[in-house]
Amino acid sequence: MQGFDKLSPNGVSVINLSCPPKAEQRPHSYERHGVTVEDPWAWLRDPGYPEVTDSDVLAYLKAENAYFEAWAHQHRQLLDDLFEEMKGRIKEDDSSVPIRDGDWLYWWAFTPGDQYRRWYRRAVGGGEDQVIFDEPAEADGREYFRLGALEVSPDGKLLATLADYDGSERFELRIRDLATGRDMETVTKVGIGQPVWTSDSRGVVFNEVNEQWRSYRARYHRLGEPFEQAVTLYEETEELGFSVSVGRSHDRSFILVSTGDNATSEVRFVSAADPTQPLTLISPRKANREYHVDAAHGRLWIHTNDDHVNFRLASADPAAPEAWSTVVEGSERVYITGVVAYRDHLAISSRVDGLDQLLLRTYDGEESSISFPEASYSASFQGNPEFAPQAYRLGYSSMVTPATVYDYHPGGGELEVRKVQEIPSGYDASLYETERVMVEARDGAQVPVSVVYRKGFEKNGTGKLFLYAYGAYGHAILPAFNSNRMSLLDRGWACAIAHIRGGDDLGYKWFLDGKLTKRTNTFNDFVDVAKGLVAHDFTAPGRIAINGGSAGGELMGAVANSDPELWGAVIADVPFVDVLNTMLDDTLPLTPGEWPEWGNPIEDKAAFEFIRSYSPYDNVRAQDYPPMLITGGLTDPRVTYWEPAKWAARLRATRTDDNLLLLKINMGAGHGGKSGRWERLHEVAETYAFMLTQIGE
Helix, strand or coil: CECCCCCCCCCCCCCCCCCCCECCCCCCEEEECCEEEECCCHHHCCCCCCCCCCHHHHHHHHHHHHHHHHHHHHCHHHHHHHHHHHHHCCCCCCECCCEEECCEEEEEECCCCCCCCEEEEEECCCCCCEEEEEHHHHHCCCCCCEEEEEEECCCCCEEEEEEECCCCCCEEEEEEECCCCEEEEEEEEEEEEEEEECCCCCEEEEEEECCCCCEEEEEEEECCCCHHHCEEEEECCCCCCCEEEEEECCCCCEEEEEEECCCCEEEEEEECCCCCCCCEECCCCCCCCCEEEEEECCEEEEEECCCCCCCEEEEEECCEEEEEEEEECCCCCEEEEEEEECCCCEEEEEEECCEEEEEEECCCCCEEEECCCCCCCEEEECCCCCCCCCCEEEEEECCCCCCEEEEEECCCCEEEEEEECCCCCCCCHHHEEEEEEEEECCCCCEEEEEEEEECCCCCCCCCCEEEECCCCCCCCCCCCCCHHHHHHHCCCCEEEEECCECECCCCHHHHHCCCHHHCHHHHHHHHHHHHHHHHCCCCCCCCEEEEEECHHHHHHHHHHHHCHHHEEEEEEECCCCCHHHHHCCCCCCCCHHHHHHHCCCCCCHHHHHHHHHHCCHHHCCCCCCCCEEEEEECCCCCCCCHHHHHHHHHHHHHCCCCCCEEEEEECCCECCECCCHHHHHHHHHHHHHHHHHHHCC
């Protein structure tokens, strides 16, 4: 290791920011499809992963973290100010709106000062509040804690929880007696997803991950029996990249076992009363066909893209599950994103021209649309656990409207406000303005951009702009409220979301047009949006701070390589930047299930060449790069820590500028960063402080 000074006892005082850490280059190469690939930082992958014990690897990561902390030490006042601003906008004793499930009302609440919430219930007829799960107690003394799932048994006596204690996303499944508050059993330490109770409350169905962090099987455990006797309901053996998940139909008649990847799925069902019976396959997997299933009134309700890219809604008899009849046809304009079957209605979520639409449809075909006043917003069904709710719970927000919880009463069509996000330090929506800008991409596609700014922001071509995007897996980034953003808006910045291809913001085809051989559309859209906002006088080259995480971090790496002069600061969180090497390694958890998204460079030479042409790590070149902040997590199973580490090392060795480059690896956290609501705010403060110090307040 070279290039950094010896640390002082407090770890910061003698670090020289003009002399960053440098990871040595060690010769390493391999050949694929007749091409030799050089990878001199391959040694940063500890051969014992997921255990990371290699002294050289740890020394480099610790040196980078010390370098980051030295920078943070210089800007401690700004970091503290940002943190206190953002914390001041969060209601410390916040709580959810209680929702009914059977004989109980359930909700969560924070206590002032706590980083984690407590979960409560109270009998519908009244009575004392009961704490059913205490996250602060579970997290006490731990560097990391995340509750993944919480499910009360049908008889209301037991609680199943899935919790991650180290960021590895391997969750412990425990069963708790709600009368005593004590855990009865630990079912598994490698669970994931959502547990499902049997109808009699005496058994639980769950998923497990294997050593490669693949959710590969669904199991059924009968309470009180030895775990070795757990029954495997389904194990995926045909497709290496398929993941298994379990769920429950909303009428609670069936347990659903699904398997699939990012493009193909198939579903089986079994009676929730006896999951030991043989599973019924609804329809065998077909390449690039997705379908999702619910049940009500003795019918299966199937949401599928089998004959239209924007999905249709079909129905089938469980006795003949492959005979699908269309209920709602697919549409070029209406993109159906989800369906839940309640007793009285099918709750249909869709998107039209990139805006959420919520529809209730009776089983006789009568439809009622739920309308909202703003021109740009985000809205969703929040989920009612009961099959026959008296009202439907909704969530709503916009770039200027705080998160609002509604109950929609279908009889009279009223929207009842149940909660509006409170901003304790104060918020006046009239001080802010939002607009939707359409930018023409280089191939003629019209890319929507959501922009928000404080009134008085001058479009004079000199403004400071924060631009965010994701652009993968069909995941839309919707125009929703974010109170943290006010720390930039009140400092005169504009903030924008680029709804680029790769997400499904404008329909499923918008997603397809940003994956596989069309992946570079995502990168081009982002660059073209930035140039379009320059042309609209929001900003200027070098005045734009950009941010993306995971696959959005790959986007950050690609556009930093292609158009570095546009960006004043780049923040890449847990970035998927070593794309070629990761997609060539089928032992990694991220890889086989990702081939439908990126391509399989092991078998396909064209995919190898295409990924190699844009993979951010492989395309770092000798040029000036903007200031960059890169983050990662040591226990991250999705984007392994060595991806950001290798990328930072190559950037340091190759670039021709002396701009600030920081690498921060969370040594006790995974893909989502630190746990706890205040710890997460510290990380947002670091992101904002980096932008402000590099572009100026």
